[in-house]
Each structure stands twice: as C-alpha cells, then as structure tokens.
Amino acid sequence: MDRAYGRFVIGLQAVDTAFTYAEERGFQVRAMLHSHPRAAFLSATDLRYSLRMRGFVTAVVPTFASPPIDPAQWGWWQYDGNWWVCSPPTIDSACPEATVLTFDAEGVRELHEY
Incomplete structure (x- = not known):
C-alpha cells in the first residue's frame, strides 16, 4: 500500500x-468502503482504480475526522458494467449477514x- x-x-x-x-x-x-476528508464523492483515483465488477458496490464515508454514523449520509455507488451509478444504501436480502x-x-x- x-x-x-x-x-x-x-x-x-x-x-x-x-x-x-x-x-x-x-x-x-461485494463492496468496498473507504473515507474522504470532506465530501462523499468518487475521486479521480476512485474512478481510475476502483474494482470494476458488475454489481460491485463502493461507499465513501465523508468527513473522516468526524464521520456520520448513518450510512444514508455516506455516498453509495454500484458498478453497472460500464460506469458507477448512484445507489441507495441497501442490505442484500439474499445475504442478510x-x-x-x-x-x-x-x-x-x-x-x-x-
């Protein structure tokens, strides 16, 4: 690293x-979670180097010095096979744990x- x-x-x-x-x-x-110092967005580094597999989810926790606990306040994206699409935070019912x-x-x- x-x-x-x-x-x-x-x-x-x-x-x-x-x-x-x-x-x-x-x-x-199925997902990767990481944080940013301020806003939750996909940075140029995220877009260039993130794992790109259909259905893979990436989440960005904003303000890592004082992060929000509620996942609804994080940024969520899912790779659709071509690009990252904004996604609501979800728990896959097929995989409840x-x-x-x-x-x-x-x-x-x-x-x-x-």
Whole structure:
C-alpha cells in the first residue's frame, strides 16, 4: 500500500491477500468502503482504480475526522458494467449477514458481523 495525504493505493498483493482470505472462507467480496476528508464523492483515483465488477458496490464515508454514523449520509455507488451509478444504501436480502474485513500489508482481520 502507498499512503500519503490525498493518495492511497492498494497494491495487487494486498488485494490478492484479501480475496484469497475471503475465497478460502466461502465469502464473496461485494463492496468496498473507504473515507474522504470532506465530501462523499468518487475521486479521480476512485474512478481510475476502483474494482470494476458488475454489481460491485463502493461507499465513501465523508468527513473522516468526524464521520456520520448513518450510512444514508455516506455516498453509495454500484458498478453497472460500464460506469458507477448512484445507489441507495441497501442490505442484500439474499445475504442478510455480512462480515467486515480490514486488510493491509500485514494481512486480513475480521472486525465483526452485521
């Protein structure tokens, strides 16, 4: 991972670690959540480097120093196969439980289930 203010790049090895971890446990990676210092929007970096798989969801939590707790106040988008489309925050009724994974260069950690 490469981090600096205004720049955050997740390397292929970190992505592979997270996806392998999920696959070995029968999980599906269906969304990614990250934060921005101010507004919730898809930045040029998000648009260029986000995972682009049909149905994949990305959410941006605004004001990371004091983030809103209500997911309805975050930005939500779903990839339709061509581009990111604004999406309301939803819970997939076919998958009522979710496990939150945090990953970095050191590995993957399961935080808690929803």
